[in-house]
Amino acid sequence: MNENLKNWEAVIGLEIHVQLSTKSKLFSGASTSFGALPNTQACNIDLAMPGVLPVLNEEVLKMAIKLGKALNANINSPTSFARKNYFYPDSPKGYQISQMDNPIVETGYLDIETENGSKRIGVTRAHLEEDAGKSLHDDFEGQSGIDLNRAGTPLLEIVSEPEISTAEEAVAYLKSIHSIIRYLNISDGNMAEGSMRCDANVSVRKKGDTELGTRTETKNVNSFRFVEKAIQYEIERQVHELESGNKITQETRLYDSQKNTTRPMRSKEFANDYRYFPEPDLLPIILEKDFIQCILDDMPEMPNEKKERFVSQFSLSKYDADLLAADKDIANYFEEVVKISNSPKLSTNWIMGELSAELNNENLNIRDSKVSSEKLGQLILRIEDGTISGKIAKDIFEKMWVSGKEVDIIIKDEGLEQVTDNKEIESMIDEVIANNPEQLEQYRSGKDRLFGFFVGQVMKASQGKANPKQVNDILKSKLEK
Amino acid sequence: MALSDQELKEIAYLARINIKEDSFSSLKKELEQILELFEELNEADTSEVAAMSHPLDLSQPTRKDEVTEENQREELLKNAPSVQSGLFLVPKVIEGEV
Numbered sequence: 001m002n003e004n005l006k007n008w009e010a011v012i013g014l015e016i017h018v019q020l021s022t023k024s025k026l027f028s029g030a031s032t033s034f035g036a037l038p039n040t041q042a043c044n045i046d047l048a049m050p051g052v053l054p055v056l057n058e059e060v061l062k063m064a065i066k067l068g069k070a071l072n073a074n075i076n077s078p079t080s081f082a083r084k085n086y087f088y089p090d091s092p093k094g095y096q097i098s099q100m101d102n103p104i105v106e107t108g109y110l111d112i113e114t115e116n117g118s119k120r121i122g123v124t125r126a127h128l129e130e131d132a133g134k135s136l137h138d139d140f141e142g143q144s145g146i147d148l149n150r151a152g153t154p155l156l157e158i159v160s161e162p163e164i165s166t167a168e169e170a171v172a173y174l175k176s177i178h179s180i181i182r183y184l185n186i187s188d189g190n191m192a193e194g195s196m197r198c199d200a201n202v203s204v205r206k207k208g209d210t211e212l213g214t215r216t217e218t219k220n221v222n223s224f225r226f227v228e229k230a231i232q233y234e235i236e237r238q239v240h241e242l243e244s245g246n247k248i249t250q251e252t253r254l255y256d257s258q259k260n261t262t263r264p265m266r267s268k269e270f271a272n273d274y275r276y277f278p279e280p281d282l283l284p285i286i287l288e289k290d291f292i293q294c295i296l297d298d299m300p301e302m303p304n305e306k307k308e309r310f311v312s313q314f315s316l317s318k319y320d321a322d323l324l325a326a327d328k329d330i331a332n333y334f335e336e337v338v339k340i341s342n343s344p345k346l347s348t349n350w351i352m353g354e355l356s357a358e359l360n361n362e363n364l365n366i367r368d369s370k371v372s373s374e375k376l377g378q379l380i381l382r383i384e385d386g387t388i389s390g391k392i393a394k395d396i397f398e399k400m401w402v403s404g405k406e407v408d409i410i411i412k413d414e415g416l417e418q419v420t421d422n423k424e425i426e427s428m429i430d431e432v433i434a435n436n437p438e439q440l441e442q443y444r445s446g447k448d449r450l451f452g453f454f455v456g457q458v459m460k461a462s463q464g465k466a467n468p469k470q471v472n473d474i475l476k477s478k479l480e481k
Numbered sequence: 482m483a484l485s486d487q488e489l490k491e492i493a494y495l496a497r498i499n500i501k502e503d504s505f506s507s508l509k510k511e512l513e514q515i516l517e518l519f520e521e522l523n524e525a526d527t528s529e530v531a532a533m534s535h536p537l538d539l540s541q542p543t544r545k546d547e548v549t550e551e552n553q554r555e556e557l558l559k560n561a562p563s564v565q566s567g568l569f570l571v572p573k574v575i576e577g578e579v
Binding site: 023031039041043049056061080101136137140142144147148275278280284285 | 532541
């Protein structure tokens with residue numbers, strides 16, 4: 001079935017729910033912290049007790065405005081809330097307060113980087129809404145248990161235009177949104193804990209067709225890798241169905257990460273009808289110009305801006321700058337290292353190489369790195385100023401990782417200073433040449449490749465401490481004699 | 482506007498109201514009368530009028546992002562007919578059919 005895929009193209013739109021990292025809920029003063037005992041963070045308003053009224057959390061407006069700015073979008077004023085009506089036990093009101101007309105953020109875009117270059121993806125809207133509670137379907141004597149701690153937690157739903165064409169692009173878009181919300185400090189973006197959730201609308205059509213195919217919606221895929229796999233599976237499934245002469249049913253599907261398939265959720269007899277209407281308990285919100293300006297003045301540097309600054313300030317390649325800037329914590333760590341090491345390129349290599357390897361090994365975030373940015377900066381500084389060779393530095397790094405000691409202490413304790421004294425190197429070279437007359441003969445009669453052999457012998461004699469450049473230079477002049 | 486039996490059943494399902502077959506004709510008649518009133522409203526020309534979602538000409542007041550409600554679980558659970566391990570118990574929910 002794979003060879004037929006090239007005749008088809010996919011049309012993908014993503015709906016991303018981002019849990020905003022406020023202290024209290026969207027419309028109540030109950031806490032939003034994760035992992036509390038059931039129903040200990042749910043108050044009268046979250047339970048929809050008679051007579052209660054929602055009171056809007058000002059912080060969510062600020063967070064949404066920041067996101068809107070980062071997505072190059074319009075901020076609507078007035079913006080208003082609407083009721084989305086449906087019955088489910090984890091939503092005690094019988095409706096969700098959401099936004100329909102005049103969402104707070106509308107008509108923006110995001111530029112993503114893919115293997116084929118840069119691509120602009122339109123963002124239709126981002127609106128505020130409240131999260132639902134949780135239904136627990138373990139057996140409570142045939143009943144379901146309801147935990148309303150999450151009910152009323154603020155969400156921003158970010159809806160893309162159907163302008164994404166591949167699973168790779170979808171992941172690049174998702175990662176870009178993830179990076180932005182972390183930079184803005186409006187959500188922790190933790191997909192495993194559900195702070196960022198992604199639904200994918202996918203349809204396929206024959207290349208060149210202008211009409212859209214029937215789409216399916218794949219729900220709640222909880223990692224970047226699964227989003228890519230779920231979309232790829234769904235594209236191939238739809239192509240296979242259509243090539244077999246079948247039709248695609250418009251439906252909601254669930255991704256099964258263990259089997260790497262999607263399967264339909266129980267389909268309803270007729271489409272949902274949410275009967276949206278303006279929320280009578282909340283007035284429209286007028287966002288004053290001063291209020292918006294105050295928030296915009298306070299915007300942090302965004303990933304794309306940081307990337308460009310890294311390229312111009314540190315002469316990094318676009319690729320390196322992109323890798324570093326994608327994660328705020330890595331970017332900050334990098335800048336701290338460079339401040340000390342004064343070597344952007346070497347710092348990048350160490351962070352992306354040795355440091356990342358150790359962090360991955362122990363499944364650590366860079367914030368919890370056992371080698372601080374200051375210590376790594378000093379290590380790189382010692383390579384730069386010629387105290388140690390790059391090879392010795394790798395051994396020292398291993399020791400720093402385990403012991404937490406500073407580079408200068410390890411160098412002193414273990415006598416690892418690089419040998420840069422010309423005379424000392426010369427005498428080592430003389431000894432190596434004297435001990436290998438046969439190789440010397442061969443080299444002088446034209447076997448250039450043996451140069452590497454001599455370098456190796458000298459480095460070995462110096463226990464890796466001789467300065468490689470000096471070894472090269474002196475060795476060359478001695479061998480040519 | 483005439484309602485079909487199916488439409489009536491769907492409306493009742495959305496509101497989670499059980500209605501009996503023998504009340505269909507009277508319910509349909511009442512609903513159709515309400516719909517007629519809306520048709521009458523639709524005759525007014527509102528092309529020049531901005532949509533109004535609230536009659537008060539005010540902006541929604543907001544509150545600071547502070548936790549003001551502490552744990553009230555024991556009090557709140559007292560309102561529920563059935564609880565276990567700090568959870569509200571409800572009948573198992575299975576997607577209904579019309």
